[in-house]
Amino acid sequence: MDVKIKIDNLRVYFEKNEILKGIKINIAKNMITGFMGPAGSGKSTLISIINRMIDFEDNVKIEGRVLIDDINILDKEINPVSLRRRIGTVFAVPIPLQRSIFENIAYGPRLKGINDKIELFKIVSDSLKKAFLWDEVKDRLDMSATKLSGGQQQRLCLARTLVLKPEIILLDEPCSGLDPISTAKIEEALSELKKEYTIVLVSNNTKQIARISDYSAFFYLGELIEYGTTEKVFTNPSQKKTEDYISGKFG
Amino acid sequence: MVHMNRWVSIREKIVKNTLTVFALSSLLFLFLIFIFILIEGLPLFLKVGLKNIIFGFKWAPTKGYFGIFPMIISSFLVTFGALIIGAPLGLSCAIYLAEYSGKRLKMILKPALELLAGIPSVVYGFLGVIYIVPIVREYLGGSGFSLISTSIVLGIMILPTIISISFDSIMSVPRSYREGSYAMGATKWQTIFKVVLPAARSGILASFILGMGRAIGETMAVIMIAGNALKIPTNITDPLRTLTGNIALELAYATGDHRLGLFSTGIVLLIIIMALNYLANFGIKRRI
Amino acid sequence: MRINPKKVNKFIQIMLNVQAFFTVGILIVIVALILVKGIGNINLEFLFSFPEDMGRHGGIYPTIIGTIMLVILSILFATPLGVGTAIFLTEYTKETILTKIIRFGVESLAGIPSILYGLFGFIFFVIKLKMGWSILSGVLTIAIMILPTIIRTSEEAIKAVPKNFRIVSYSLGATKWETVIKVVLPSATPGILTGIMLSVGRAVGETAAVIFTMGSSLRLPTSIMDSGRTMAVHFYILAREGISMEKAYATALVLVLSILLINIVAYYTMNKVVSRFS
Numbered sequence: 001m002d003v004k005i006k007i008d009n010l011r012v013y014f015e016k017n018e019i020l021k022g023i024k025i026n027i028a029k030n031m032i033t034g035f036m037g038p039a040g041s042g043k044s045t046l047i048s049i050i051n052r053m054i055d056f057e058d059n060v061k062i063e064g065r066v067l068i069d070d071i072n073i074l075d076k077e078i079n080p081v082s083l084r085r086r087i088g089t090v091f092a093v094p095i096p097l098q099r100s101i102f103e104n105i106a107y108g109p110r111l112k113g114i115n116d117k118i119e120l121f122k123i124v125s126d127s128l129k130k131a132f133l134w135d136e137v138k139d140r141l142d143m144s145a146t147k148l149s150g151g152q153q154q155r156l157c158l159a160r161t162l163v164l165k166p167e168i169i170l171l172d173e174p175c176s177g178l179d180p181i182s183t184a185k186i187e188e189a190l191s192e193l194k195k196e197y198t199i200v201l202v203s204n205n206t207k208q209i210a211r212i213s214d215y216s217a218f219f220y221l222g223e224l225i226e227y228g229t230t231e232k233v234f235t236n237p238s239q240k241k242t243e244d245y246i247s248g249k250f251g
Numbered sequence: 252m253v254h255m256n257r258w259v260s261i262r263e264k265i266v267k268n269t270l271t272v273f274a275l276s277s278l279l280f281l282f283l284i285f286i287f288i289l290i291e292g293l294p295l296f297l298k299v300g301l302k303n304i305i306f307g308f309k310w311a312p313t314k315g316y317f318g319i320f321p322m323i324i325s326s327f328l329v330t331f332g333a334l335i336i337g338a339p340l341g342l343s344c345a346i347y348l349a350e351y352s353g354k355r356l357k358m359i360l361k362p363a364l365e366l367l368a369g370i371p372s373v374v375y376g377f378l379g380v381i382y383i384v385p386i387v388r389e390y391l392g393g394s395g396f397s398l399i400s401t402s403i404v405l406g407i408m409i410l411p412t413i414i415s416i417s418f419d420s421i422m423s424v425p426r427s428y429r430e431g432s433y434a435m436g437a438t439k440w441q442t443i444f445k446v447v448l449p450a451a452r453s454g455i456l457a458s459f460i461l462g463m464g465r466a467i468g469e470t471m472a473v474i475m476i477a478g479n480a481l482k483i484p485t486n487i488t489d490p491l492r493t494l495t496g497n498i499a500l501e502l503a504y505a506t507g508d509h510r511l512g513l514f515s516t517g518i519v520l521l522i523i524i525m526a527l528n529y530l531a532n533f534g535i536k537r538r539i
Numbered sequence: 540m541r542i543n544p545k546k547v548n549k550f551i552q553i554m555l556n557v558q559a560f561f562t563v564g565i566l567i568v569i570v571a572l573i574l575v576k577g578i579g580n581i582n583l584e585f586l587f588s589f590p591e592d593m594g595r596h597g598g599i600y601p602t603i604i605g606t607i608m609l610v611i612l613s614i615l616f617a618t619p620l621g622v623g624t625a626i627f628l629t630e631y632t633k634e635t636i637l638t639k640i641i642r643f644g645v646e647s648l649a650g651i652p653s654i655l656y657g658l659f660g661f662i663f664f665v666i667k668l669k670m671g672w673s674i675l676s677g678v679l680t681i682a683i684m685i686l687p688t689i690i691r692t693s694e695e696a697i698k699a700v701p702k703n704f705r706i707v708s709y710s711l712g713a714t715k716w717e718t719v720i721k722v723v724l725p726s727a728t729p730g731i732l733t734g735i736m737l738s739v740g741r742a743v744g745e746t747a748a749v750i751f752t753m754g755s756s757l758r759l760p761t762s763i764m765d766s767g768r769t770m771a772v773h774f775y776i777l778a779r780e781g782i783s784m785e786k787a788y789a790t791a792l793v794l795v796l797s798i799l800l801i802n803i804v805a806y807y808t809m810n811k812v813v814s815r816f817s
Contacts, residue, residue, distance in 0.1 A: 053710060058633065079260070085712035095703040098726060107721070108711040157707075164712065259714060266716045270631055273623035277690065278644040280683045284651065284659045291662055343558035351555055360563060362806045367566045369737075369802040371744025371771050374791055377778045378569060407565055414562070438548040468652025470747040471775060495654045495747075502661060502751055517658045521651070528650035 004029035004168065004198040005050065010064035012045055014057070019045050021222040022064070027215075032190060032199045034213030034230065036206055038250065041219035043202050047170045050200070051087045052080035068168070085112070088161030088197075092173040094153035096145035101137050104145045104156060108164040123163055131159035132189045151182025158189060168198045175208065187212050206246050210234050218242045288521060292514030304515055310481050310497070312509035319516055321483045325398075325491035326467050326523070328484065329477070332402025333409055333466040338459055340406070341413030345458075348414070349421040350443055361418070368411035376475035379404040384476060393488035396478030401491070404472055409462035416461060420454020421447060460531040464524055470495040494520045570795065577792030580785050586793070590757055594773060595783045599790055601759040605767035608760060609677050609753065610742045614735060616682040621689030622724075622731055628690075629697045630719055649687035653748040656684045660752035672766040677753030684748055685738035692737065696730020697723060729808045736805030740798045746771045770794045 005027040012020040020042045027033050035043040048054040049066060052073065065072045073083055085108075097104050105124045114120060124141075128134040133155040137148070145156055154174055161169060171190075175183040190199060191212055203209055209216050209230065216233040218226045218241070226233055226242040237243045244250060296304060299317050307318020344364065348357055383403055388395030424447050432442040448455070478490020479500060492500075498513050498520075505513055588598035624641070632638050660680030670676045700723050708718040724731075746769075754766030755776060768776075774794055777787040 051710060053706065056706075056709070081259075081709075081712055081714050084710055089710040091703075091706070091710075093703070095707045097704060097707060097722060107708070107713075111711065111713050111717055111721075160707075160711065263714050263716055267631055270623050270627040273620050274627040274641050276620055277624060277648060277686060278641060280686070281644045281647055283663060284648075284655070284683075287659055287663050287667070288655065340558055340562055343555050344562045347555040347559040351552060352559070360559065362803075363563055363566060365806070366799060366802055367562075367569075369740045369744065369798050370566075370569060370795060371746065371798065373744075373746050373771055373775045373778070374569070374573065374795060377774070377787065377791060378572060380778070382572075410562060410565075438544045440548045440551045441544065464650060465652075468654065470652065470654040475779060495652065498654055498658060499747055499751075502658065514658065514662070517655055521655060524650055524652060524655075525647065528647065532646065 001026065002029040003027070004068065005200075006065075006067040006070075007046075008065040008067065010046075010049065010066060011062070012042075012049065012054075013061040015059045019222050020049075023224050025217060025224055025227055027198065027200060029198050030194055030196070031214040032194050032201055032212055033215045033217065034209035035200060035202045035217050035219060036204065036209050036245070037219035037225075038204075038245070040221065042222040043219045044172055046219075047089070047172050047200065047202055049074075050168070051089050051170055052078075052083055053089070055080055085164055086167050088164060088166035088169045090154070090157050090161055090169070090171045090174045092176050094150060094157050094177075096148065096153050096156060098146065099144070100142045101145045101148070101156060102141040105160050105163050108160065112164075124159075127159040127163035130162050130189065130193065131155045132185050133159055149182075151178050151185065154178060154182065155186060155189065158186065162193070166197065168200065169193065171199070171201045173202055173204060176204065183208070206248075218245060220245070285521070288514055288517045291511055292516075292518040295508065295511040295515045296518075298508075304512075305519065308483075310512075312501075312505070312512045315508070317508075317512045317515065319494065319497065319519065321481060322492055322494045322497050322516070323519065324483050325477075326493040326495070326520075328398055328491065329401045329405055329473065329493060330463050330466045332398060332487075333405035334459060334463060336403055336406025337409040337413055337462055337466075341410045341458070341462070342417055342455060344410070344414045345417035345421055345455075346443060346448075348418050350439070350447070361415075364414050365411055367407075368415075372408065372469060372472040373475075375404050375408050376472035379472060379476045387488065391488045393486075394478060394490060395488075396476060396490045397488045398477075398484045398491055399487040401473055401477045402487075404476055405466045405469055408469060408472065409465050412465050413458045413462045416458035417451070417455045420451040420458070423454070424450045457531045457533075460527055464527040464531065467493075467527070468495060468520070468524055470499045474499055494523075570799070573788065573791050573795050577788035577790075580789035581792060585789055589759070590773075590786075593780075593782050594757070594777050594786055596786075599770060599773060599786075599793065601757055602768050602770045602773040602790075603793075605674070605753070605760060606743055606769040606771070608674055608763070608767065609681060609749065609769055610739050612674070612678040612763070613681040613685060613742055614739060616678060617686050617689055617738065618735060620682075621686050621734070622693045624686075624690045625693035625697055625731075626719055626723075629694055630715065630723065645687045645690050648683070649691070651684075653684065653745055656680055656748040657751040660748060665752055671764070672752065672754030672756075673764045674753055674760055674767050675763045677749050677767070678763070680748050680752045681742050681745060684745070685741055688738045688741065689731075689734045692734025693727070693731045696727040696734070699730065700726040729811055733805045733809040736801050736808070740801045740805070743769070743801065744771050744794065744798050745769075746775050750775070770797075 003026045007023055007025045010020055010023040011018065037043050054060055062074060066074050097107060102124055105127060106120050109120060109123060125134060133152060136152060148156060175186055193199065201213060213230050216230045217224060220241055226237055226239045233242065234246060295317060304317050304319060306320050307316065308320055309316040309318045348360055352360060379400060383400045384395035387397055387400045428446050428450055429442055432446045473493050474496040477493060477496055479492040479496055480490040481492055484491045494516050497516050502513055585598040587600050589600055591597035628638055660676055664670045664676035664679050665672055704722045705718055708722045749769055750772050755768045755772050756766035757768055760767040770790055771794060774787060774790040777783055777790060
């Protein structure tokens, strides 16, 4: 396995509670890795460590290392703003900014100083195609993004991430509020995208993880209970807890 | 790639430092206002004596008399007068707006009442001189430039303050309080009087205190209507001079100790205002 | 005799109705009086000609210019300071002792009556800094006076911007300042404008703080070091010294109408903001 992210003995405390209890996991390059587990298992916290969005929370203490391409991103030397340009994030609720479809996607490139209209149009349309949204919006790129449907908004958020050409895409329960058709479209997009990107998908929907992820990790109360190829985890789990969770006995 | 463009991180630092300086500027201004009013006003307290200023009855600054006791009393008299007129009207208005008026009416009435606050005090003063002073002269006697005229005008001027803060505090009383009261068979008025108003009382009190703060600090309307006489009024139709009026009437031409005396007046006013604001904030913080 | 609670209820409701409409009636009467008495004396000549004989005849042109100069310059001075303070308080710090002290300072500034601003501006700008009775002295004094309004309304407007917008911006690799400039401020602009408009209204109607800093020269100001007279000061002098009741009403009408117009625009923008995020 070609490792992209190596998490080494990661402990996270929020006030006095230990949210992540010594997580060790290697995440493979150009694969989809699914994180599953019931609420409070720490999977979303792990995501916010990788993109350093945890910096905006108070009273957090972090121990351990998170290596991306062998560089520890928790190091003081690392600038979180530059890091986030390499790591795309899609949140549970689609959050379009109050501007047009085009400008939503162009937001990141403009930050990087790309203002040439032709170049912007090219990269915006490319990323909309990759997110399987292009055909639905190509005639109305000037429309306010808030007028799109929920499923379209979520794909817009995906396109907005892709346009930055990140190395890693983190998706934090991206389909939790979507109908099955929109969910299918996003899954289809992700399966295409893994050729170019390392994808981490957090989901409560074990069926979704089983459908599209290559590797699966099961978290429970801040611990990594089980990790392996999706086939192995779903057909022959080594832990009783994993089996119970997958079969829907709790969660 | 992991390290940010150096210029960007320098820019972020410059921005943060600039904003910090901006935020501290308010403190600087407050400090300057205090310091300069104190520097000008305090020496006279040392020279003439605290007692002779605060409790002195005679204001003749060119002859060395700096007594502002009548003005302190007058300031409080017009302020309480304003409160007697403004508080019941304002509170009724707030209750009406919060509990009785429909949504549409509320949408029109509330901004309309807040526009009252935007009318400049000179306009209130002018209309007071033209319409209220003659009525007082006609029906109550005296010159009309009086405690009662000033109180009426100030009472109207503090209405927006009282209405808007009382309204907010009445609106912030949880619905469940009202529902509980109705469930026990209380009428609307009983509910308001026994449940809503007691729950909102500290906010309502704060609105009165802030109204007082506005009244005691009011200047231009007051000097136009109050008559500005240098004695303690013994009757509601007597003229009077407030602390603010004293400053505004004489600042333009005062020099030497006379000017310092006006700053001493300013210090007394500042202390009263700060005390009222402190009280009001205390009330608002305790509001549910 | 037993009092019927239902009748009391009805009676109270009627009383409250009467009082509420009485209060609104006062506003209408004030505006109506000014309108009726002033409208006959207003024409373009009144607005654009110079006053003669202390304002007994002629127009109010220099006072309009004086008002506009005072208002625009003090807004230019106070807006960056106020909005900057609001951004600092909401985006750049957590609640600390420092922010508590700054908020206390802002609250205190808001509570100081205008005559004390006049007193301060007079001794500090006019006398100590030797700016004399000038537009500059007036502008600096008024800028400090309106600062709290701008800070408080801007802070409310910035706080109303959903937190998610910031999260998205950061996740796309924006810095704090980029997020503030490109996402937070554009969404907060209508609210900030409301604060500025309310401040404009206050500055236009201010007299006590202006008369002792800017003076009351009726000449057309040619530089910010000249003394000047605002409409409010002019109206005060006309009325107080009994120069001309007709001109006083006419000036009052221009004054009140411009303030009402400014405030109505301010409330209109504010309501748009409120409905925007709900």
